[in-house]
Amino acid sequence: MLENKDFYPTPDKMIKKMVDGLNFKMIRTVLEPSAGKGNIVEYLQKEAKKVLGSWTREENFLDVDCIEKDQNLRHILKGNGMRVVHDDFLTYDTMKMYDLIIMNPPFSDGCRHLLKAMEMQEITGGAIVCLLNAETLKNQCSNDRILLAKKIEQSNGTVEYVQSAFMEAERKTPVEVALVKVQFPKKERHSSIIDRLQREKTVKETADPNTDQLVENNFIKAIVEQYKLEVEAGCRLIREYQGMQPVILSEFKKNEDGRTEATGECILSLNLCTQRNRYDGQASVNEYIRLVRRKYWKALFTNPKFVGNLTDNLQREYYNKVSELMDVEFSVFNVLEVKIDMLKNVSRGIEDAIVGLFEEFSHKHYYYDETGSNIHYYNGWKTNSAYMVNKKVIIPLNAYTSYSGSYCLDYRVRTKLADIEKCFNYLDGGRTDDLALNDALTLAQNSGQTKNIDLKYFKVTFYKKGTCHIVFKNEELLKKFNIYGSQKKGWLPPAYGKKKYSEMNLDEQAVINAFEGEKEYAKVMAASEYYFSDVEMFLLDCAS
Template structure:
């Protein structure tokens, strides 16, 4: 079942782990989340839930349950979020390392609840185990002995288990400083009298503040300049200024940090998505399906490892993606055959089992353009149908290895202005537009026409191809 370390948390133990925790509006992380057994007992709470899981099959289960996955290797995890609660049932043979990692990424106030093999606590024979015991002792951590609580679990074991409860009290919050380290006396302006010399201590306090503010403004502008430098090509200066301006209105610095970093991280991921140019080769629906996961990727920390994993997925799926694109367009073009009663119209030129070299598509022109056209010239397609034609041209470009940015598309040809009932040429077709909004097409190259049909029918496993 999945792997040797997969021991789903029994529901009663999961409830015990969250006892006494206020989970409203907090960020919760579960490393080694398995199939989400701990998360399921808190999903009714209004919490922001994140998880990490190494096993690909288990990741699929987590995605089906709509959990946000931040990565697959917790020990290499570099967080962009600030977690209020970390709930853990790590691999029994590596649990101490996982708990130390949770401590490392925690902030002041972070609550950690972790299940461990009892032997990890009672036999501190390694530096890591000794360090963990020291952390527990110095932070008033609790150790609760649960016995062999997995003996009746989904996957049984008689290993003795302990529940470690820790709250980080040693770190200073990221966005606070110790006010006791600085002197800021109250300034009573009423004590100043225009008819007497100002009190030296009041004026000196004001001057000290002014000097401090000048220094901080200088540091702020230098940092802002650095920020703009590193974000050059990722985010424009106006957007940077907007993000920083919003921060002045947000009193929750932790959430403000996450919002700003989230925006910036999305831009970095967007660079990767755009540089792959895979979107240029996808049809609208296939792109929607595949990049429905874009949000999932963009919430993951931007690391070399995560980027490489994404690129591996794109490479491994490129043939499958392209086949889906071909079949989507094939189905669209063969929908308008005469016997298809789903549609009002069907044309003899349109085939059912293959795309004819000549075919007709209806309702291609924006009806307002047709209604108000004052001449015999048309310059625009219906925008949804323009997408479909561009999808067709993307598929054909990919089929023969052409760059769609370097061809003359149907849409570009029409934008230049065309007359009704007159033949025009784009890269792959000759076509003419009629006043009722239909367009008649003919493939210019018989070889490309055959390639397209053969590839689509092979994918559908139709005989004869």
């Protein structure tokens, strides 16, 4: 990590001074905006456990978000189970409220980092503990440094200068540091609605006709902007509710004199206000944000634009991650991180998906007698049990309901055919014109068509006995599927696709003869760019 000139892991002795004086019973949410390898976070969690271990049943004593610019350090943080929510603190945009921001920012840019932290905490209230290069405060050679010193003074912050703080650190430096601690008071909430009612007796709202006009040419940016709009609206409403509480709690509840005082129950019927803070029972901005995040992550993982290339199994796998992602900011950066992770999983799982389909079209459904015609056997490499899939295959896929016998292309039928189509999408590499599967199946169901339903790569026919006949339209693509499956099974010689027929030995030629013959193999070699194309590159093209 030494190539990172700004990476100076905080030594434990210095972290102890940073943590000294913190009241962990008043701290739940924490941001570490220059997390490095996580030294401060680990120390903080241990100290919180000592204080809160007998006071709460929570396993994670602190709700900690980490930010780190260095990609290698981000991998270390994630590997140690820490939540990384962004890469650059200076561009971090969130409405989440933090009880504590604790930081050892880059010495070269500590002034801007601390100003950003103070800007965040001034709005919502909360503590800041920050290590700075002492020169940042002692040598006020820029407007930012002058402003920082003024803000620390105005907020009654404390500054302690420490000599040789990093001389016993993992990475040593003789630089003098300044330990800055600032506590911004929690903002007292007032209801502008009540104020306006008292002054004007009426409330007039104006709507901006353009607020719902999202950017149409960038799906991810558009959905993130919609998320931010919804979060801001909800947070404002919760804060209005917090400001209205004193009035609500003294107006409508029945008292001993028979008069009424407000209980707030009419407000609490709002869903956003039923999410209570686990400590003080108040309507919680952070809990509301978590719920909105969950909704948007769920929507993302069910949107064809985002998960369209994933098989049904992978879609379910990512959908199940929603509970983890509730605590991760719904930002363009994090959505793209998830997208990259998806592509890696798709790339790693593509072999299993295609080989699984190759097996399914053969012996998997042996209990249906007619599926014996699905495959053609040949003598494979070092085995005589090899096979290839024929142009027509039969699988058990029932399009008729068992209770009434009516024709219904339900979600199970659609999901199965979509997964088959996705496997061939990977192999096809975008060469075939698209044909919307769901639209074609809906049209077939509405018209009562059961035979020769035309889909992108094949035609399907459904029978009442519970089978589906699939006839492939593109024999070259079917050939590529057979080559892919046979190679992964080890039924074709290692030289297949690498040597000309005349360059092979007799054993290799014998397999070629059984599989397709010399002439067909020559066609494969002539079109090797098609038959042996890189599936992973196609996936990356789809994402770009």
